[in-house]
Every structure is written in C-alpha cells, then in structure tokens.
Amino acid sequence: MTGLSRDTVSGDLGLRIEEPLIFEQDSPGAVGVDWPEAEAGPDRLGGLARSGPIGLPSLAEPTVVRHYTRLSQKNYGIDTGLFPLGSCTMKHNPRLNERMARLPGFADVHPLQPESTVQGALTLCRELQRWLTVLTGMPGVALTPGAGAHGELCGMMAVRAALDAGGAANAARRRVLVPDSAHGTNPATAAALGFEVVSVPEDGRGRVDPDRFEALAGEGGVAAVMLTNPNTCGVFENDIRRIADAVHDAGGYFYCDGANFNAIVGRVRPGDLGVDAMHINLHKTFSTPHGGGGPGSGPVVFSEALAPFAPVPRIVEEDGVLRLEEANGRALGRMKAFHGQMGMFVRALAYMMSHGADGLRQVSGDAVLNANYLLRKLEDLYSAPFADSGPAMHEALFDDRSLRDTGVSTLDIAKAMIDEGLHPMTVYFPLVVHGAMLVEPTETETRASLDRFVAIMRGLADRAKAGAPLTEAPHHAPRRRLDETQAARKPVLRWRGAGEE
Amino acid sequence: MRYLPITSADRSEMLRAVGAPSVEALFADVPEDALLAEPVDLPHHAGEFEVERQLSRLAARNRAAGAGPFFCGAGSYRHHIPAAVDYLIQRGEFLTSYTPYQPEIAQGTLQYLFEFQTQVCLLTGMEVANASMYDGATAAAEAVTMANRVTRRSKAAVSGNLHPHYRDTAATLARFQGFALEAGPPMPAGGEDLASRIDGETSCVVVQYPDLFGNIADLSALAEAAHAKGALLVVVVTEIVALGALRPPGAMGADIVAAEGQSIGNAMGFGGPHLGLFAARARHMRQMPGRLCGETVDADGRRGYVLTLATREQHIRRERATSNICTNSGLCALAFTIHLTLLGETGLKRLAALNHAGAVSLADRLGGRVVTPAFFNEFAVRLDGDAAEAVERLAGEGILAGVPVSRLHPGAGLNDLLLVAVTETAEEEDLAALAEALA
Numbered sequence: 001m002t003g004l005s006r007d008t009v010s011g012d013l014g015l016r017i018e019e020p021l022i023f024e025q026d027s028p029g030a031v032g033v034d035w036p037e038a039e040a041g042p043d044r045l046g047g048l049a050r051s052g053p054i055g056l057p058s059l060a061e062p063t064v065v066r067h068y069t070r071l072s073q074k075n076y077g078i079d080t081g082l083f084p085l086g087s088c089t090m091k092h093n094p095r096l097n098e099r100m101a102r103l104p105g106f107a108d109v110h111p112l113q114p115e116s117t118v119q120g121a122l123t124l125c126r127e128l129q130r131w132l133t134v135l136t137g138m139p140g141v142a143l144t145p146g147a148g149a150h151g152e153l154c155g156m157m158a159v160r161a162a163l164d165a166g167g168a169a170n171a172a173r174r175r176v177l178v179p180d181s182a183h184g185t186n187p188a189t190a191a192a193l194g195f196e197v198v199s200v201p202e203d204g205r206g207r208v209d210p211d212r213f214e215a216l217a218g219e220g221g222v223a224a225v226m227l228t229n230p231n232t233c234g235v236f237e238n239d240i241r242r243i244a245d246a247v248h249d250a251g252g253y254f255y256c257d258g259a260n261f262n263a264i265v266g267r268v269r270p271g272d273l274g275v276d277a278m279h280i281n282l283h284k285t286f287s288t289p290h291g292g293g294g295p296g297s298g299p300v301v302f303s304e305a306l307a308p309f310a311p312v313p314r315i316v317e318e319d320g321v322l323r324l325e326e327a328n329g330r331a332l333g334r335m336k337a338f339h340g341q342m343g344m345f346v347r348a349l350a351y352m353m354s355h356g357a358d359g360l361r362q363v364s365g366d367a368v369l370n371a372n373y374l375l376r377k378l379e380d381l382y383s384a385p386f387a388d389s390g391p392a393m394h395e396a397l398f399d400d401r402s403l404r405d406t407g408v409s410t411l412d413i414a415k416a417m418i419d420e421g422l423h424p425m426t427v428y429f430p431l432v433v434h435g436a437m438l439v440e441p442t443e444t445e446t447r448a449s450l451d452r453f454v455a456i457m458r459g460l461a462d463r464a465k466a467g468a469p470l471t472e473a474p475h476h477a478p479r480r481r482l483d484e485t486q487a488a489r490k491p492v493l494r495w496r497g498a499g500e501e
Numbered sequence: 502m503r504y505l506p507i508t509s510a511d512r513s514e515m516l517r518a519v520g521a522p523s524v525e526a527l528f529a530d531v532p533e534d535a536l537l538a539e540p541v542d543l544p545h546h547a548g549e550f551e552v553e554r555q556l557s558r559l560a561a562r563n564r565a566a567g568a569g570p571f572f573c574g575a576g577s578y579r580h581h582i583p584a585a586v587d588y589l590i591q592r593g594e595f596l597t598s599y600t601p602y603q604p605e606i607a608q609g610t611l612q613y614l615f616e617f618q619t620q621v622c623l624l625t626g627m628e629v630a631n632a633s634m635y636d637g638a639t640a641a642a643e644a645v646t647m648a649n650r651v652t653r654r655s656k657a658a659v660s661g662n663l664h665p666h667y668r669d670t671a672a673t674l675a676r677f678q679g680f681a682l683e684a685g686p687p688m689p690a691g692g693e694d695l696a697s698r699i700d701g702e703t704s705c706v707v708v709q710y711p712d713l714f715g716n717i718a719d720l721s722a723l724a725e726a727a728h729a730k731g732a733l734l735v736v737v738v739t740e741i742v743a744l745g746a747l748r749p750p751g752a753m754g755a756d757i758v759a760a761e762g763q764s765i766g767n768a769m770g771f772g773g774p775h776l777g778l779f780a781a782r783a784r785h786m787r788q789m790p791g792r793l794c795g796e797t798v799d800a801d802g803r804r805g806y807v808l809t810l811a812t813r814e815q816h817i818r819r820e821r822a823t824s825n826i827c828t829n830s831g832l833c834a835l836a837f838t839i840h841l842t843l844l845g846e847t848g849l850k851r852l853a854a855l856n857h858a859g860a861v862s863l864a865d866r867l868g869g870r871v872v873t874p875a876f877f878n879e880f881a882v883r884l885d886g887d888a889a890e891a892v893e894r895l896a897g898e899g900i901l902a903g904v905p906v907s908r909l910h911p912g913a914g915l916n917d918l919l920l921v922a923v924t925e926t927a928e929e930e931d932l933a934a935l936a937e938a939l940a
Contacts, residue, residue, distance in 0.1 A: 022616050024841050032843030033583055035851040035925065038858035041921035045857065048717050053621045060846035068613070068839055072594040075609035079593030092504055093597050093764040096549050099768075101588075105560025110573040111772030112904045113564065114896045121771045127559075134541050146635030146773070147828035149815070157677050188815035188825035193677045198822045219506025236530035267528060272535040283828075291590075291832030292610040293792065295598040295635070295774035310674070326911070333673030336771025337576055337638035337761070346556065353552045357540035359502045361925055365524040366507045372519045372527055391527040396791045423599075429816075444504060447511040461680025472800075477605040480800040487809040491786065493629050495667055496621040 003431065019070040023495045032064050052053035055497075074291070074478040076423045082449050086395045086426035086438025087183065087232060089262045089284035094354065097287065097347035106346050111338040115323045121342065125315055128345050131352045132280060132301055135360070137271030140307025141317075142300045144340040148259060149185040151279025151298030152226075154311060154335050156193050158277055158302060159224045159253045161309040161332045173223040173252065177216055181233055183432040186226040186257060195223055202432045206233030206386035206397070210242045214384035222252035228258045229273070230393035232430040233386050234371070244274025250382065252281060253277065253306065261285045261392035262367055262409050262442070276303040282341075286348035297344035302413035311335050366443035367394040374439055377454040381461040385433055394442070400435030408464035408471065410435040416463075418457045418474040423426060502546055532545035551936055566769065569899040570931035574738070574879045574922025575713065575909065576637065576739040577772055578764045580852075581926055584592035586766050586839045590832055600792075600831070602810035604807045605799075610831065611715040611806035613796040617838040623742045624841075626751025627780035631791040632808075633834040634777025634826065637761025638670040639736045641707065642823060643779065643790045645671050648705035648733040650823065651786050653692050655706050658698045658732075661685035664739055665909045680704075686688040687910055689881050689918055691871045701731040705757075707769075710736050710750060711743055714920065715876035724754025733757060740764055741923075742779065743877040745853030758779045765844075766836030767814070777835035787813060790824035852925060859923040859932065866936035872918065879922040881906065882939060888919040895938055902935060 011099065012018055043049060059067070077083070083090035101107060131143040145151040156176075163170040176190040179200045182478055187197045200216060203209035206330075208227070225247045229237045244254050254276040256270055262285045268280050282288045282297040290296075304309055312331045313324040324339060355363060368391070375396035379387050381396040400410045414424035414437075424436040441450060464470055474480060507515075512524070521527055528536055547555075560590035564580050573579070583905070590596065594609060601607030614632045632638040647655045657675070659668055659682055668684050675682040685693060703813055706727050712715045719720075724734045734872045738760035758858075762776035765768070781789055787810065795809035815822040844852060856878035864871045864880060873880035874923035884891055888905035895902040906918035923932070 021610070021612070023619065028846075031845055031847050031849040033845075033852070034583075035848055037851060038854035041858065041861065043857060044861050045877065046717050046719075046745065048719060048745070048749050048875070050746055053844055056620065056746070056841065056844070056846040056849060058847060059842060061583075061585055061843060064743075064839065064842050065589065067842070068589045068595075068835075069592070070937070071609035071612055072589075072592040074612070075594040075598045076603075076606040077594045077597035079597045083599065085599060088599060090597075090599060094504055096552060098591060098596075098919065099558045100553065100560075102768075103557060103560040104565035104567060105557075105563040107768040108567050108579070109563050109771045110566060110579070110769050110901070112573055112575055112908055113901055117564035117896055117901070118557040118771065123562065124556075124559050126824070131543060134543050146639060149825045149827040150635060150639070153825060157673070160677055167826060169706050171806050184816040184819045184822070185825050185827050187820035188822040189818035191822075192825045194679055206875065220689070226708050236528075238530040238532070241532055258915050262527075264531070266541060267537050268531055268535055269537070269541075273532070289596045289832065292595055292598045292607075292835065293632070293831035294828040295530075295830040295833055296828040297774070333676060334666060334669040335639075335673065336636050336670055336773075337664070337775070338636075341773040342771035343768075343774050350552055351548050353544065353555065354504065355502065357543040357548035359505065359538050359546040361801040362502060362505055365527075366505060366512075368527045369507070369512065369515055369519070369524055369631050372521070372567070373515045381615055387655075390530045390824060391521070398774065406597050412906045415605070418603065423606065424603055429709075444506065446506040446514065447508075474605050478608050479605045479803060479805040482604045482799050482805045483797045484807050484809065487795040487807045488812075491793070491809060492678065492796040493615075493786070493793055495615065 015073060016338040017070050019067060020066060021495055022059060024059050025059055025063060028058050030058045030060040032059055032061045038433045040208060081421060082441045082445055082453055083423045084425045086440040087259055088442060089442055090442035091287055091442040093287050093289045094351060097350040100350045101343045101346040104263060106342065119322055121438050122315055125345060126322065128349050132299060135265060136278065136301045137269030138301035138303055140302030140310050142310040144311055144335045145298040145300060146281065146341060147294065147296030147337055148279055148281045148298045149189060150335060151186055151300045153187040155255050155277035155279055156189055156302045158306045159255065160193060162306055163223055173221050175221045176223050177225040179227060181231055181432045182228060183257060183259060190226060205283050205389040207237050208237045208243060210239040214242055214246045216248040217250040222247060222250040224253045224255050226255045228257035228260055233454060234327040234392045234395035234397040235260065235386055235389050236393055240273050257286060260394065263364055265364045266357060267364050271303065282344050282348040287351045288344045288347040295341060295344065297341035313339055361444050370441040370443060371396045373450060374441055374454065378457055381458055395438055397433065397441045398437040399433050403464055406464040410437055412473065413460055414481060416460050416470045416473040419476045422456060439479045510573055525813060525926050539727060542615045557863060558614060566901065571901045572903040572923060573901055574759060575904040576666065576770045578922060578924055579738055579769055579926050580742065580764050580924050582768065583840060583843050585843060586836050589839050590836050596832065599766045601935040604805065608805060610795050611840055613835055615796065615806050617834050618794060620841050621778050624741065624749065625780045626749030627758055627895035628783040629786050631789055631793050633829040633915055634779050634791055635830060636775040636777045637739055637759060638667040640759035640779045641658050641667045644735045644757040645705060646674060647757060647788050647790060651733060651785055652702060652704040652731060654702055654704035655680035656702045657682045658688030658703050659684040660693060660696060660708040660712065660722050661687045662693060662716065663707055663709045663737060664713050664715060667737060674871060687913055687915065689714045689915065690874065691718060696723055699727055699730045699732055701730055702731060705733040705735045707735045707737060709864040710738055710820055711740065711877050712878065715873040715880040717747060717875050717877060720753040740878065742853055742856060745849040746857055746877060761891060762837050767833050774830060774832045774833055776837055790825060790826050793831050818934055827886050855925040856923065859927055863923050863932045863936060866938060878924060879920060882919045882921055884917050884919055884939065902938065937940060
C-alpha cells in the first residue's frame with residue numbers, strides 16, 4: 001500500500017475532504033456568535049420556560065465557515081460548468097441581482113410597515129407586473145405564488161373560481177385534460193383541487209394530437225387543459241390555436257405551464273395563443289438562483305376572463321399612492337403570508353432591465369439555436385425521437401434506443417457525465433419517451449462549452465459501444481452511486497447521538 | 502449583452518451547422534401571426550451601473566428598519582444576521598446548484614439538509630422534519646391537509662389567534678379542496694377554549710404558539726383533548742427564536758409543527774422569500790409533504806445522503822402525490838442552518854433570553870396598556886385611539902412602532918390594539934422612545 005499506492009493516510013484526496021456532521025464536531029464551550037447574557041430578572045413566560053438542553057452543537061466561527069465551505073465543494077453549480085437540465089433552465093445567475101436584492105431598502109423592510117414607508121417596494125412590484133404583462137400579452141398578474149407548482153395551484157384555483165361563478169352547470173365541470181408528457185406537478189395540482197385528470201396521449205411526433213384532443217374535449221365536463229408550450233418533448237405545439245379553441249368551445253380554460261417560457265420570451269406572447277393562465281418561473285426564465293432547490297417564485301399571468309379571480313393581496317393605486325388591497329369579493333383567496341417573494345422580484349427585474357426587450361429576444365433566440373446545435377451534433381450517435389418533428393425549441397430530446405445493444409442505460413450515461421465534470425441532463429423525463437435524455441443548454445453557454453459537451457457525449461457513446469463499463473460510474477465524484485433503496489426502506493432522516501433512539 | 506456569450510460569428514457558423522437560414526427560421530412552428538417581428542415595447546438593455554442606479558433609487562423610497570427604532574413583528578422579525586451567513590450562502594456551489602437529484606455531486610446540499618432537518622427536530626421537539634416549505638403559512642395549510650389524510654376526516658378547528666394570513670392560506674385550500682375550516686374570533690388576552698370545539702369529525706386543531714397577540718399557553722391539555730377524539734394537534738410557530746426559551750411543542754403533545762423559520766438567518770425582505778419549517782411524528786412520516794433527505798451509503802460503503810421517500814411526491818406519483826409541492830426554500834434553509842450552527846446551544850439560548858428581556862423591559866414601562874399576560878418577545882398594547890393612525894404618525898417621527906391589529910383583523914373591533922415586537926436589535930434608547938411615544 002504505502003509508497004506505491006495512491007492511497008492517502010487520511011483517506012482524503014486533495015481538495016476532496018471528508019466532512020463530518022456539525023453534530024460530530026460539537027465542542028461544548030465553543031460559540032460562533034457573541035451575545036451577552038441577558039440581565040437577570042423575573043420572566044413573563046407563564047411557567048413555560050424550556051428546561052434542559054436543546055441538543056444543538058457548539059462550534060466557533062472558523063469551524064463553521066470551514067464546514068460549509070467544504071460542503072459547498074461537494075456541489076456542482078452553474079458556476080462550475082454547463083448544467084444542461086432539461087425543463088429547468090439553469091442559466092447564469094448574474095451577481096448584480098444578488099447585490100440589488102440586498103439593498104437595505106429591499107432586504108431590511110418589513111411586510112407590514114405602513115404603506116407610506118414602502119412605496120419604492122410597491123413600485124418595484126408594479127414594474128415587474130408591467131414587464132410580465134407586456135412580455136406575455138396578458139392583462140392580469142398575481143405575484144404571490146411561491147414557486148412554479150404554487151403558481152399552478154393559483155392558476156387552477158382561478159379556473160375553478162371562474163367556473164363556480166358561472167353557475168351550477170359549470171360546477172359539474174371537473175375534467176382537466178393533461179398531456180402525458182406533462183410535468184408531474186400538472187396532474188398533482190389538478191388532483192389536489194379535486195379535478196379529474198384525463199390523460200391526452202402524445203401523437204408520435206412529440207405533440208398533442210389535435211383530432212384526439214378535440215374528441216376528448218367534446219366529451220363534456222371540461223374544466224381546463226394544462227399544456228406546456230414549448231412542450232417537454234422539446235417542440236412547439238403547432239396546433240396550439242386548435243387546442244385553445246377546442247377547450248374554449250367546450251366551455252373550459254387554457255392553463256399553460258410556463259416552465260419553458262425561456263424558449264419564446266420576447267418573441268411570442270402566450271396571450272396571443274389563447275392562454276387564460278400561465279405561471280412564470282422567475283427562477284428559470286428570469287435567472288433567480290435555484291439555490292439547491294429554492295426559493296422559487298411563480299407569478300401567474302391571467303387573461304381578461306380569469307384576472308378578476310386573482311388572489312389577494314393586490315397592488316392598487318389611489319391618488320398616486322400605491323397600496324395593498326387585502327380583500328376582494330371575487331378573489332380566489334390568499335396563497336401565502338404577506339405579498340410574495342420580494343427578494344426574487346428584485347432579482348428578476350434587475351435581470352429584465354439588464355437584458356431589455358432586445359436582449360430578451362436574443363435570450364430565446366440563442367437558447368433555441370444552442371439546443372438545435374446540440375441536436376444536430378449528436379443525433380447520429382444518440383437517437384432523437386422527435387428530430388424530424390420540426391425545429392427543436394430550447395431543449396434537445398434524446399433517448400437510449402441507440403444504446404440498446406450496449407448494456408449501457410440512460411442512467412449510466414448520466415453518471416459517466418459526472419466523471420467528465422459535467423452535470424447530467426434531465427433523465428427519464430418526459431415519461432412518454434423510454435430512457436429520455438432532455439438537454440437544455442440555455443443561452444449563457446459559450447460555443448466552446450457546447451463543443452466540449454458534444455465531444456464528451458460523442459466519446460461516451462463511442463465508449464458505450466466499445467463495451468466500456470460505464471455502469472460503475474461515477475468514480476471521481478465525492479460519492480459513488482448511492483443506495484436509494486436502503487434510504488427508503490429504513491429511513492434515517494436525522495442525526496442521533498450514540499445511545500439515542 | 503454581457504450575459505450572452507454567443508457572438509454573431511458563432512451564430513452564423515452554428516446556423517450553418519443546424520441548416521437553418523436564420524434564428525427566426527427555428528421558430529417556424531409558431532403560428533405566423535403570433536411571432537413578433539420586433540422587440541416588445543419595453544426599454545432596451547442597460548449596463549450594470551444603470552440598472553443599479555435605477556433600482557437603488559427605488560430602494561431609497563423605502564424606509565429600512567435600521568433607520569430608527571423598529572418594533573414590527575406579526576410573522577416577520579428583524580434579527581441580526583452574522584456576516585458569515587450571507588457570505589457562505591453566496592458561494593456559487595450553493596447559490597447556483599439545483600435540487601439534489603444527482604446526489605453524487607450534490608452531497609453539499611444534501612448534508613446541510615440532513616443537518617437542517619435534525620436542527621428543526623431538536624428545536625420543535627419533534628421526530629422528523631422535511632427539507633422546508635415555501636413559508637410558514639403554506640406549511641400550516643399543508644399541515645391541515647396532512648391531518649385530513651392521516652385521520653381520514655375533513656374538518657379543522659382553527660384558533661382565532663392564528664395569524665390571519667395563515668388562516669386565510671389554509672381557508673383558500675379548504676375552499677378548493679372541499680374540507681371545512683372553522684376559525685374562532687380573535688381573543689387578544691388569550692383564554693380561548695379550543696378543546697370544546699373538537700368533536701369526532703375534527704381532523705385537527707390548529708393553534709399558534711406564541712399566538713398572534715404573543716400569548717403563550719401550555720398546550721398539553723389541548724393535545725390530550727384532541728387525541729381523545731382522534732384528532733391531531735397542529736402547532737404553528739411564527740417566531741422560531743421563541744423555541745430557544747420556550748418548552749417545545751413536541752413536549753406538549755404536538756403531532757405536527759408548522760413554523761416560519763425566517764427569524765434565523767433570513768432578512769425580512771418585505772415578506773419573502775421566507776422559510777417554512779415542517780416537523781411531525783415518525784409514524785406519520787409517509788404522509789408528509791415536501792422533500793425529505795435521508796442517510797444511506799454509496800457503492801463503496803461510505804456514508805452519504807439522498808432525497809428519499811419520493812414515492813410521496815408529484816414527480817413520481819403525479820395525481821396520487823401527497824401534495825403538488827415541488828420547490829422548497831433551499832437557500833433560506835441553508836441560511837437558517839448556518840446561523841443556527843453559529844449560535845449553537847449557548848448562542849440560541851442567549852439570543853432568546855435577550856429578546857425576552859427586551860420585551861419584558863418595554864412591557865414594564867407600558868404597564869397596564871399591555872394586553873398579553875405571558876409572552877416571549879411580542880405582545881399587544883391597547884392605545885387610547887386608533888393604532889393604525891398612531892403607527893402612521895410615529896412613522897413620520899422616525900419610529901416604526903409595530904403592526905396595528907386592524908391591518909390583520911380589519912372590522913374586528915380591535916382598532917386600538919398594536920402588536921409590538923422587541924428583538925435583540927432594539928436598543929435601550931429605542932425602548933425608551935417607544936414607551937414615551939405610547940405613554
């Protein structure tokens with residue numbers, strides 16, 4: 001071992017340093033924040049003072065900073081490299097936006113301060129609404145939903161509220177048509193609100209079959225369609241007007257999942273396509289950071305028909321002063337506490353202002369060009385089920401048919417990409433494509449970065465076909481493949497000290 | 502455009518490789534009349550300095566809390582955030598990473614979520630916690646629907662002293678999901694009899710601790726009453742620092758704790774993003790909403806972490822999921838867990854004690870005006886006139902005196918009540934100034 005081996009004394013490897021849990025670094029007596037002891041005196045806790053230890057570990061600041069720095073080094077971010085997760089729009093997060101959100105006039109402001117002291121914040125919200133209205137061609141904007149799925153919930157509640165306002169005949173409308181290529185949140189949202197989910201099959205070219213759709217819509221009881229456009233197969237639903245007309249003729253509403261708005265921003269307004277409600281993921285199209293899973297922000301834009309049912313609070317203007325309207329008889333209700341994800345609004349508006357109307361057009365153009373470029377550079381080695389269905393939008397969809405005889409799966413390719421210093425693409429989604437690999441490069445990659453991606457993917461396909469054992473990958477990440485079955489069978493969701501049950 | 506690296510030379514060569522005459526040609530599937538020929542009617546791109554100038558001007562039109570005495574609370578609190586927190590959460594590997602679906606290169610996120618879940622359990626006295634929700638109000642609403650699933654009932658009894666935004670958020674879900682939500686009237690001095698409102702149809706009782714008016718009450722008897730009727734006790738906490746000083750809900754029989762975690766590590770930010778905390782009993786683990794991080798091993802037998810029990814979630818279960826929720830508040834959870842790690846056992850207890858001592862000091866000065874008998878760092882004060890008018894007047898004098906109850910309970914006849922919160926950021930002079938102003 002020693003001398004000849006690559007093994008190290010510690011087991012750590014260069015910058016790959018094992019890091020124990022904070023609970024395993026407890027050093028009683030250490031402290032990372034200096035607060036004085038409160039002056040002794042009678043308390044007014046009504047006899048409910050905590051007794052005994054909480055069990056929190058004690059660490060000094062150097063230990064804490066090192067802990068989280070080491071943890072960060074086990075993560076891959078957009079700042080690390082290409083992050084081609086389809087349907088997630090992992091684009092560059094400008095640091096200006098972070099600086100703006102931290103201005104004390106935005107960050108150190110209470111949501112229930114007198115309205116007279118927050119006119120700048122309310123103006124910013126109005127300005128964001130104006131940009132969203134112009135970009136989508138839709139007159140109503142609800143800012144409060146906390147993320148995309150929360151926006152879906154809000155939009156579909158507005159649909160229900162509008163139907164219910166239309167009388168008893170509409171109350172029986174429960175069917176929501178959802179293409180089987182949809183994000184999981186679409187059927188989950190519809191079901192959570194008591195709708196019946198009717199699956200619409202994909203037509204073999206990656207789209208909704210308009211004839212089939214019209215037939216399903218004609219069966220009665222339709223409340224809405226939930227459609228993503230551009231869709232998750234990476235193509236534009238070119239029969240979108242027929243779909244919109246069919247659902248409207250059937251007395252229902254058109255909900256559009258706006259997850260893929262980045263492909264059309266600045267070029268196509270969903271309002272011109274017959275959409276009644278659409279959420280916008282500010283953390284996708286408008287670059288607010290994903291932060292390891294949130295926070296997001298999911299404003300919803302509404303057509304004239306649904307705008308009256310938007311949730312409270314709403315921002316209204318009276319005599320040149322902005323205020324928050326907290327109650328409205330037609331409003332669907334309240335989505336969360338306070339007024340929405342203000343910190344994300346600041347970041348998104350900074351992004352919009354930086355790009356402007358011209359830059360946002362370039363965003364969608366370059367995002368779509370980059371995806372088509374990858375599609376054409378890889379389709380000879382990776383089967384692309386809808387490559388002949390028209391231009392790709394901002395995503396390139398591949399599958400594992402071309403790997404069928406190699407024993408290498410989509411998952412293996414994804415894990416091998418990790419060893420190459422890439423983040424994998426979205427895998428096994430959309431569900432309608434077996435072994436799907438959904439690649440979304442976004443517009444913020446250089447051509448060199450795209451070419452590197454192409455070279456690696458081609459090399460991996462070659463290796464797979466040559467019988468390389470990719471099923472073992474990754475070898476060079478902070479961890480090798482993790483046992484998800486064990487995690488689910490015997491869930492360990494928290495640390496416990498020795499002897500604790 | 503500084504964020505867009507594709508040059509026009511790149512674009513020409515790439516279009517050639519793609520076989521398209523122009524970028525516009527790639528949008529051929531869009532109905533022709535829906536394709537905009539020109540940029541929309543909005544300003545064109547702007548340099549960093551110009552954007553910074555315009556947004557700074559807007560920010561300057563808001564009164565920042567640090568500009569003078571400040572006493573607002575009611576679900577969002579001003580606490581000091583150590584410099585290390587904001588530095589660490591801005592590391593690009595945290596800030597610009599995605600939900601950890603590829604665990605081999607997301608152990609950083611997963612390990613802090615595991616630590617976060619443990620900290621939330623310790624603070625609340627509960628057995629399991631998830632990886633966070635949008636905010637406290639949505640966590641509370643999800644707690645009610647979870648109680649409905651667990652008990653297979655559909656009626657929630659809600660305290661009148663629950664924050665009205667939380668009540669309304671749950672009521673919105675109730676309206677559209679078709680379950681009953683019965684809220685009592687606000688009782689500023691406490692003493693609400695919730696137990697008598699529980700019957701054999703009740704799925705859960707929802708009570709806030711400390712409540713909207715700052716009251717703290719022993720919930721053990723309420724838990725027993727709920728359990729005797731087969732209902733769950735949902736405890737809502739909007740000021741999580743309180744649990745550094747108070748008996749945790751888990752020790753009083755809570756079945757679910759839904760809390761707002763903003764107070765630790767996160768700025769008020771005009772109300773968002775905040776941080777929903779969600780904790781429960783282990784036996785109800787599989788009915789929980791949201792992401793869960795769990796421990797496992799890798800192919801070499803080394804300890805590691807993954808998102809687990811995903812069969813509850815929308816991306817696997819679709820229309821049979823426990824919730825439609827997808828996003829959590831990852832970065833806010835990171836700020837929370839870093840701040841709490843810095844505080845540790847001693848720091849959190851001292852911080853909580855300072856908050857309480859400040860509130861007691863102010864309450865002593867206000868004497869009989871204080872309506873709330875027992876409290877942590879927030880209480881209701883009865884004024885001689887309209888509290889909203891007083892707040893507006895004092896704002897003109899440079900004091901943000903608190904939240905008028907009428908802002909949250911309009912038309913409830915509580916216009917003379919003011920909610921006052923005292924955190925460690927309030928100095929002796931601030932307390933004196935407010936006491937004098939309200940005298």
